[in-house]
Amino acid sequence: MTRQSTPSLQPLIGGIIAALLVVISFNSFVVINPGQAGVLSILGKAQDGALLEGIHFKPPLVSAVDVYDVTVQKFEVPAQSATKDLQDLSASFAINFRLDPVQVVTIRRTQGTLQNIVSKIVAPQTQESFKIAAAKRTVEQAITQRSELKEDFDNALNSRLEKYGIIVLDTSVIDLNFSPEFAKAVEDKQIAEQKAQRAVYIAQEAEQEAQADINRAKGKAEAQRLLAETLKAQGGELVLQKEAIEAWKEGGAQMPKVLVMGGESNSSVPFLFNFGDLATQ
Template sequence: MSRQTVQSWQSLIGGIILALIVLIAFNAFVIINPGQAGVISILGKARDGALLEGLHFKPPLVSKVDIYDVTVQKFEVPAQSSTKDLQDLSASFAINFRLDPLQVVDIRRTQGTLQNIVSKIIAPQTQESFKIAAARRTVEEAITQRTLLKEDFDNALSSRLEKYGILVLDTSVVDLTFSPEFARAVEEKQIAEQRAQRAVYIAREAEQEALADINRAKGKAEAQRLLAETLKAEGGGLVLQKEAIEAWRTGGSQMPNVLVIGDSSKNSVPFLFNLGSLE
């Protein structure tokens, strides 16, 4: 073999070795970005200690790094339960959560992927937490005390998911439905309450009208009493005569031009009045 051929082989082998060195060098490091956490597995076995953001060394060729998103995740999870009065109640919850970066190694060992976390942990624990919250109250209380229902649900869910390395940040009730039978019962109750309120209003209105009639009757009686006292006083006859003329005038009958009223008593004063002047 010529010297030139040997040199060619040496150059080829040297190039291959250099390429392997570069490949191994690049494969020996991993970059964890913000919002991520990594789990390094060597020959299929997860190593303790999560990889947080930054540059990390890993054994080349025999290791693998699983990256987990530890930012806020949101999933809607349905749940069904029975209330204290044995009514069916269904709900849909929007759950905001994130993975605890320091516990991603345990998550990797026990659950694996994020899809497994949602289907095997979050969904069933949501169902159980909703059962706990719903069983403490009737279906009517679940509707009228929705804030307390959510509070009980949040406490139950947070305590259950925390041990799995899942941090619940917030939940919201997207939908809350109950059986058609209860819906009809609620509608009938509302109609009955509206009728009762209407009856109370009518009764109060009648009471006010009766009170007004009483007050008008009292006022009329008082006016009649004052008129009687006036008639007893000096000159009361003149008042009667004037009221008689007014009644005649407003009654619609034709009035005479002159009306004379009087008697022969000592205290009577003859009354001469030209009615034509009133027109």
């Protein structure tokens, strides 16, 4: 009985061995997709040389491969600093970066996961870079010179993250806030500037009005001078007569029944006399 049972185990053992070989063979290779980079560890020790996209051999059972995403990553990082004039300034930055595929082995040895990279490297260095950029200018300059502030921040951040195998592609300032005290000071300053501009406008308006009065006075004086010269000239009395009649007509009265020319000269100013006025008396 024993001799008959022994041969029956051979196919089973052979099947198990074949299955193990298949599992081991599949476990001996790893595929790295585009946009990824791998780090091979044997018995827990990271091996030199990053595994780039393609198929790679790895020792079965005793090795593991950590795969990193080396495409563009985006994280929002807050930062706070004091400006040159000791005002509190806070900001929020959107950081677009990617890992250097060639340096993923160093990243694996020093930082570990991508979450560690963001929390232990990107966030603290963002804070320090913002301090460097903000300390170069006052809070008012930080607001009015926002592009220069961002440029200084980018330069500082690039130089700090580059040594960690982190390539900064782009940054943007999402929000920039200052202390309530400075906000109140800005509001007061704007109100004062508006009042000053209003005062300047009123002064200019008064000056223009005064100049207009002067011009009107000059015009009236010039008109009087010309009239005086006209009266002195020959026929000036006729001008007076004409103006007296026109003024009387513009008053809305009826034409007089008697027009008396006074004096020896017919050119004197007429005396308007209406018998109707006497009849009513």
